Amino acid sequence: MIEVKDITKKFGRKKVLNGVSFTANKGEITCLIGINGVGKTTILNAIMNLTPINSGEVLIDGEKIHKESYEKITFIPDAITMLPQMRIADAMQFMADFYQSWNQVRADELLSFFKLDPNDRISSLSKGNTAKVNMLLGLALDVDYLLMDEPFSGIDIFSREQIADVFTSHLVEDRGVVITTHEISDIEHLIDKAVILNDGVVLREFNAEDVRENEGKSIIDVMREVYQA
Amino acid sequence: MNIKLNSRDPVYIQVIRYFKEQIATGILEPGQEIASRRELANKLKINPNTAQRAYKEMEEQGLIFTEGNLPSRITKDEVIIKHVREELILEAVNTFIASIQSINVSLEEAVELIKKNYHKNPNEQEGNQ
Numbered sequence: 001m002i003e004v005k006d007i008t009k010k011f012g013r014k015k016v017l018n019g020v021s022f023t024a025n026k027g028e029i030t031c032l033i034g035i036n037g038v039g040k041t042t043i044l045n046a047i048m049n050l051t052p053i054n055s056g057e058v059l060i061d062g063e064k065i066h067k068e069s070y071e072k073i074t075f076i077p078d079a080i081t082m083l084p085q086m087r088i089a090d091a092m093q094f095m096a097d098f099y100q101s102w103n104q105v106r107a108d109e110l111l112s113f114f115k116l117d118p119n120d121r122i123s124s125l126s127k128g129n130t131a132k133v134n135m136l137l138g139l140a141l142d143v144d145y146l147l148m149d150e151p152f153s154g155i156d157i158f159s160r161e162q163i164a165d166v167f168t169s170h171l172v173e174d175r176g177v178v179i180t181t182h183e184i185s186d187i188e189h190l191i192d193k194a195v196i197l198n199d200g201v202v203l204r205e206f207n208a209e210d211v212r213e214n215e216g217k218s219i220i221d222v223m224r225e226v227y228q229a
Numbered sequence: 230m231n232i233k234l235n236s237r238d239p240v241y242i243q244v245i246r247y248f249k250e251q252i253a254t255g256i257l258e259p260g261q262e263i264a265s266r267r268e269l270a271n272k273l274k275i276n277p278n279t280a281q282r283a284y285k286e287m288e289e290q291g292l293i294f295t296e297g298n299l300p301s302r303i304t305k306d307e308v309i310i311k312h313v314r315e316e317l318i319l320e321a322v323n324t325f326i327a328s329i330q331s332i333n334v335s336l337e338e339a340v341e342l343i344k345k346n347y348h349k350n351p352n353e354q355e356g357n358q
Contacts, residue, residue: 027278028278029276164274165271165274167276168267168270168271168274168275168276168277169267169271170267173267173277188236189234189236189240189273189274189275189276189279190274190275190276191276192276192278209239209240209241209279209282212236212237212238212239212240213239213242216237216238217237218236218237219236220236221237
């Protein structure tokens with residue numbers, strides 16, 4: 001389980017996170033929802049300890065993040081971090097050199113799942129295919145937790161569908177996934193838990209099926225409620 | 230697999246309903262093997278935990294059964310199958326009654342209209358079953 005406990009973060013005088021708390025379970029897909037600029041990416045960065053926080057703490061399976069944690073949790077940023085002149089094969093080699101948890105069998109499976117050619121240079125790929133390579137590099141790690149920042153933004157509908165397919169496949173099975181989005185409708189039926197954010201605080205954290213069952217509301221209904229309250 | 234999910238009803242209930250319809254109409258036959266939880270999740274683009282929950286519920290209701298590590302199958306229990314069919318029919322009839330009562334249609338008039346229109350559009354009727 002990932003536990004985010006009352007974290008705050010300031011950029012200069014601007015408070016971006018104002019005491020954010022939520023949990024994300026293993027084997028579940030947790031979705032951080034909020035409009036642009038509410039601090040979704042900052043939260044993911046804070047979980048990964050890529051940005052210092054001013055107060056609060058983040059626990060991963062009860063432990064604070066340390067060097068070995070990066071074999072257990074990974075972050076797929078919204079843009080690929082490999083050099084553009086690399087071929088897909090080079091990028092995979094780079095990951096294999098860096099991470100013990102790299103799983104080449106799974107990487108190859110993902111290559112064919114996404115219909116990618118390992119000899120293609122990253123600079124030559126379309127936006128959709130670049131996003132798929134970016135996903136591949138994270139998903140091929142044998143980690144327990146995956147954080148994905150806006151995996152669906154700015155790509156065509158078929159690539160989006162293909163990426164959404166990953167979530168229902170064995171490629172994600174039993175892992176804990178935290179994704180951020182500002183566009184929930186594509187993935188309403190895919191997620192277990194929604195965490196709605198605004199102005200650096202969690203407005204509501206709920207299980208999507210529970211809300212449908214007990215309140216007869218869709219995730220978007222709940223968003224409308226909390227944002228317009 | 231052709232199912233349109235709405236976003237307000239629990240997904241697992243929509244999945245169970247879909248199976249009930251398939252069982253009642255005989256598209257899924259008694260004893261027939263069904264998709265694994267993951268295959269179902271993948272086909273319907275739903276969360277695998279939800280697919281799991283739908284199957285668990287159907288298992289408890291006796292709609293499907295699983296032996297050991299084998300794929301789950303549709304029940305062979307005719308009483309249950311008959312019950313599913315009756316349940317769906319009654320539900321459809323009640324919905325129909327509610328909607329014609331709300332516009333003050335008498336039973337005689339409704340029956341007359343049913344008789345007249347029942348065979349008119351077989352395609353549409355199939356979709357509504």
